[in-house]
Amino acid sequence: AQSVSQHNHHVILSEAASLELGCNYSYGGTVNLFWYVQYPGQHLQLLLKYFSGDPLVKGIKGFEAEFIKSKFSFNLRKPSVQWSDTAEYFCAVNMNRDDKIIFGKGTRLHILP
Amino acid sequence: GAGVSQSPSNKVTEKGKDVELRCDPISGHTALYWYRQSLGQGLEFLIYFQGNSAPDKSGLPSDRFSAERTGGSVSTLTIQRTQQEDSAVYLCASSLTGINTDTQYFGPGTRLTVL
Numbered sequence: 398a399q400s401v402s403q404h405n406h407h408v409i410l411s412e413a414a415s416l417e418l419g420c421n422y423s424y425g426g427t428v429n430l431f432w433y434v435q436y437p438g439q440h441l442q443l444l445l446k447y448f449s450g451d452p453l454v455k456g457i458k459g460f461e462a463e464f465i466k467s468k469f470s471f472n473l474r475k476p477s478v479q480w481s482d483t484a485e486y487f488c489a490v491n492m493n494r495d496d497k498i499i500f501g502k503g504t505r506l507h508i509l510p
Numbered sequence: 511g512a513g514v515s516q517s518p519s520n521k522v523t524e525k526g527k528d529v530e531l532r533c534d535p536i537s538g539h540t541a542l543y544w545y546r547q548s549l550g551q552g553l554e555f556l557i558y559f560q561g562n563s564a565p566d567k568s569g570l571p572s573d574r575f576s577a578e579r580t581g582g583s584v585s586t587l588t589i590q591r592t593q594q595e596d597s598a599v600y601l602c603a604s605s606l607t608g609i610n611t612d613t614q615y616f617g618p619g620t621r622l623t624v625l
Contacts, residue, residue, distance in 0.1 A: 429611050502552035
């Protein structure tokens with residue numbers, strides 16, 4: 398079955414640490430890839446997305462993600478996190494060009510001040 | 511402009527009762543999505559509307575769940591004979607065209623608690 402896996406359920410980092418959140422999907426065809434973020438008390442919002450072109454995608458707030466087709470991965474990175482990055486992060490994948498997006502279970506990121 | 515709104519924000523109901531959850535998408539957005547977010551389970555796709563029609567209902571967990579959209583705008587998700595396992599946050603999202611590269615804009619959700 399098509400699925401999206403986020404390896405880390407809960408990540409705790411100190412400010413200025415580097416961040417990498419893993420995302421893998423199980424589908425061999427064409428995909429569109431998204432990272433959404435939910436800050437405390439706020440709505441889910443798009444962080445970045447990839448659907449074609451340069452596999453290194455830059456999003457808001459200094460986040461970036463790299464699509465590695467051979468590894469079926471779309472990991473999220475940030476070189477230096479801030480306390481305000483505390484949130485829950487969801488990887489999402491659209492597979493087979495259909496209309497549905499499948500979300501991962503999310504990673505809760507807690508940044509210590 | 512106004513974002514996606516949902517009502518009520520919280521709903522507590524007794525097992526066996528019916529509930530209706532409402533979603534007002536961003537004006538002009540043709541696509542509307544319903545998701546369910548349970549603790550530790552991520553977002554579970556329920557149903558997708560393009561205009562007033564629902565080309566994909568595959569995520570509805572049982573025949574107790576139904577949804578409709580009228581006037582290409584407001585959508586209602588109805589859960590009949592609620593069960594405790596229906597307790598979750600129900601999220602609505604809309605997108606401009608519904609094509610698969612579109613950004614989805616999410617509402618604040620309705621937290622449903624079934625006692």
